[in-house]
Amino acid sequence: MTTDPRLTPLVQSLPRTVPFVGPEAQERDRGRPFKARLGANESVFGPSPQAVTAMQEAAQEVWKYGDSESFELRTELAAQHGIAMENIVIGAGIDGLLGSLVRLTVPQGAPVVTSDGAYPTFNYHVNGYGGVLHKVAYTADHEDPEHLVAKAKEVGARLIYLSNPDNPMGTWHDAETVQRMIEAVPEGTLLVLDEAYIEFAPDGTAPPIDPQDSRVIRMRTFSKAHGMAGARVGYAIGDAGLIAAFNLVRNHFGMSRISQAGALAAARDADWLAHVQAQVATARDRIHAIATDNGLTSLPSAASFVAVDCGADGTFAKAVLNGLLERDVFVRMPFVAPQDRCIRISAGGPEDLDLLAEALPGALADARKL
Amino acid sequence: MTTDPRLTPLVQSLPRTVPFVGPEAQERDRGRPFKARLGANESVFGPSPQAVTAMQEAAQEVWKYGDSESFELRTELAAQHGIAMENIVIGAGIDGLLGSLVRLTVPQGAPVVTSDGAYPTFNYHVNGYGGVLHKVAYTADHEDPEHLVAKAKEVGARLIYLSNPDNPMGTWHDAETVQRMIEAVPEGTLLVLDEAYIEFAPDGTAPPIDPQDSRVIRMRTFSKAHGMAGARVGYAIGDAGLIAAFNLVRNHFGMSRISQAGALAAARDADWLAHVQAQVATARDRIHAIATDNGLTSLPSAASFVAVDCGADGTFAKAVLNGLLERDVFVRMPFVAPQDRCIRISAGGPEDLDLLAEALPGALADARKL
Incomplete structure (x- = not known):
């Protein structure tokens, strides 16, 4: 809490704590x-040695702004996921994308549902934009899809957050369970499916990507399996309308050119x-x-x-x-x-x-x- | 304009244009x-060859998140400016910092003053957070401090934007003129002094930095004179209370570790x-x-x-x-x-x-x- 009159009433009300x-x-x-x-x-x-080389080469070119459309990286990721590049937006890690998503979808005072003990940086963004968090308990150390959906219905949530695999517990649901959850998302609610750790999960953990499905947005990152946490590259996958909305608010020239080059090389190094x-x-x-x-x-x-x-x-x-x-x-x-x-x-x-x-x-x- | 009901009313109202x-x-x-x-x-x-070397070395370490406090870089910059590190916040270029600043200080519907034809990315952020822009004409190809201040008084602006030197015209005001403007900033208004190009200006263009002065926040960058546009490192200098407010909303682990290393080396390479x-x-x-x-x-x-x-x-x-x-x-x-x-x-x-x-x-x- 602060009382600096230069700050908005919302900002004045925010707690002086940071997630990590x-x-x-x-x-x-x-x-x-x-x-x-x-x-x-x-x-x-x-990171991939090829990514390191790409970043080292890009360092010489860092006088140029990065490509505001991250065209090459989105093209590569789209091909890998069998979707169109219009279904992908690149951002400064999942953290940055979660912030933009909350800004896009959560008016002040609107309800948002997550699990009590799930990713605190998501909560930080919801609080930061004046959303109201409703938290559901874990069930046997798992985030609980049924309880999350039920709570979202009850409060009329704009967003439900689910990480699969879960952080911090490492537990997970199989693709069928997650797909059932997507099908159950209430009208007016968007499921934020944070798949930061998906590359470490057994096959059959991620449901198939359906780029037409307007009920879910999926978050992926180069910070974990690709070993590039310090490069700040994440991406969101969603229907083209939702993805285009990020262009209304994002920092268009906000991506590091070096990080773009590194992520492209990393994506190609299976x-x-x-x-x-x-x-x-x-x-x-x-x-x-x-x-x-x-x-x-x-x-x-x-x-x-x-x-x-x-x-x-x-x-x-x-x-x-x-x-x-x-x-x-x-x-x-x-x-x-x-x-x-x-x-x-x-x-x-x-x-x-x-x-x-x-x-x-x-x-x-x-x-x-x- | 879009009508996607998943988006907030404000976002639905935003134009589908981008600054550049x-x-x-x-x-x-x-x-x-x-x-x-x-x-x-x-x-x-x-960029400085020393910055290139630093970035190339940091590429190996990019598996680590960057330092959330940008401690070394802020320490170096504080020493160079003769201020405390509490007066400096690092961000993803001035663009990123302008976005955060508008978020911190401009409630929806609040007035903001700038020059008609000045930096469009500032306007983008003001629109994006629902602020209302009031524009003052250039006078003889210069942004006009007196008119800007008068308009801010008239409309009760939260922010006044001034770039010195000006972009896109390259014109500038001397330090005395800018200092007079700072002194004239009305109660309840904050002057955003964008000094992205200050290193190219004659001595006597930048007024002395007074870290106690709560009427002005100054923006500097590694994108221009330091040749690191693609690294996305800028910083804001202001009173400790205002700078601390950035910590309430910023993406704490949002800085590229490679960019931090490069900026530190660049700052040291006079x-x-x-x-x-x-x-x-x-x-x-x-x-x-x-x-x-x-x-x-x-x-x-x-x-x-x-x-x-x-x-x-x-x-x-x-x-x-x-x-x-x-x-x-x-x-x-x-x-x-x-x-x-x-x-x-x-x-x-x-x-x-x-x-x-x-x-x-x-x-x-x-x-x-x-």
């Missing part, structure tokens, strides 16, 4: 760097994607094993991270998390009970997970002493 | 590339900046000479471009511009009379300006035949 404190900010507070960076679901396996998928699968297995070695359970995950159940409440999990941070292992945890009994550990390389394996017993022992 | 069509989009329409790219006020002299300033001064002289050689006048410019007066009305200037485009020289022109008697030519290297010198006589001759 970045690892660099934490390192500055701590006064020393982390040794393992496993908290922000970044891909330690890195081998690297397969390599990362294999590395992530291995890392998930290792995190499951480390949890078991420490007497903990972990949740099956279709994402690039694993939620490890610390076996007690949020206070205890927070103590474990703090113990890991003290031991220079950066991880995060869910914000809301009962999911906050877990800590969320991103897939890491062997050295990262060695550090985790080394740090976790001490972190647990310390937490149990509190 | 990029050169790549024009090239696709034409079916062939431009030979000289002198239309978007990009720096053909390129030699390259001096080199570019000299090149731009040379290019301006050459553009003036080419205009004279063709019997045209050109406006004195404190920016990285020159407005060349084609000596008749906007229709004629448009014909000259089209003649240049046909001859593969990309330029732009002011949108509004009487400034639209000019075409706006960005500083180019010797080869670019050779192409201009070659193309202009034919373009003029063709225009005179129409």
Whole structure:
């Protein structure tokens, strides 16, 4: 809350909290760097070498604005998804696209439905544009399509948010379940299907893309499987009318030319994607094993991270998390009970997970002493 | 205008026009590339070699999100300006920052004052958030501080926009004039002082920065003198309260990590900046000479471009511009009379300006035949 009269009444009413404190900010507070960076679901396996080369070449050309239409990238993605480029808009990561989407669709005071504990940056945008959030509990650590749809009907929601696979739990629904949800979306509501982690999920998790379907907009990103979080490239897939609406408000020359070049090369490098998928699968297995070695359970995950159940409440999990941070292992945890009994550990390389394996017993022992 | 019921009433009311069509989009329409790219006020002299190296190194690390606080870059800029980092917010170019600023300060229906023919992307954002634009005419090809302030008083404006040097005319006011304008800003109004081209202006063009002054917010960029338009890095300087407000709405992890690294290196490379300033001064002289050689006048410019007066009305200037485009020289022109008697030519290297010198006589001759 602020009372600066230069700001709009809506902005004056906003809370002074941010969804996430970045690892660099934490390192500055701590006064020393982390040794393992496993908290922000970044891909330690890195971007495609071809993407790196493309970005390095593009650096010379950075005096030019990026192509305002991201024509080549949209053409490539459209071909890969078997849709038209008019069904795709590129943005500064899913975060940026979610902001634009809320701006486009949520008038001040309008209701929006999400799960209690789902992606906080979506909530940040809804609050930021004056939407009113209605939250539905997770069911058995899954976002609950039926409850979300029922709540949307009840409140007349403009948007329903569903991430599949879910962040922060890593749980997922199969394509049939998601398709049933799409069919059940009430008139006047748009389903925001955040598929940031879809490349890590089993085949049959993503329902087929129907670019005519005006009930759903799907979000994809180069930040996760493509290892380009720092490049800020995401895209939304929807019917042509909805996608065209982004052109009414987006920052037309807002995309980095280097990021555009990198994303194009990354999109074309299927081998690297397969390599990362294999590395992530291995890392998930290792995190499951480390949890078991420490007497903990972990949740099956279709994402690039694993939620490890610390076996007690949020206070205890927070103590474990703090113990890991003290031991220079950066991880995060869910914000809301009962999911906050877990800590969320991103897939890491062997050295990262060695550090985790080394740090976790001490972190647990310390937490149990509190 | 659209009637898609998924969109807010405000969005439904927005025009389906965009401020600028990029050169790549024009090239696709034409079916062939431009030979000289002198239309978007990009720096053909390129970014600092040290910035290129920094970006190339950062490409390997792009799997990490950028620092959400842009700590190093803000620290460097604060030191250079002799202010605190709390007075600086980094954004995706001035375009992105203008969007956030309008969102922060302009409730729907609130009045905003600018010059008729000044930066259209500012107008785009004001329209996009439902503000009401009040436009003041240029006076002798200069944005007119007294008229702008008088209009702001008359309508009770939330914002006044002034670019100094001006885009698209290249004209400028000295620091004393701008400071007088700041002193005259009415209670309840904020002056947006867009200094995108300030590095090309004579000493004594920018008034001293007073980070306590709550009447003005200043916009700077790495897109122009630093030759990094494609990296999307700008910054705003203002009092700490106003700057903190950006944190209530901005996309906290929205900055490219590569762009952050490049901007930091560019900010530290004073030699390259001096080199570019000299090149731009040379290019301006050459553009003036080419205009004279063709019997045209050109406006004195404190920016990285020159407005060349084609000596008749906007229709004629448009014909000259089209003649240049046909001859593969990309330029732009002011949108509004009487400034639209000019075409706006960005500083180019010797080869670019050779192409201009070659193309202009034919373009003029063709225009005179129409």
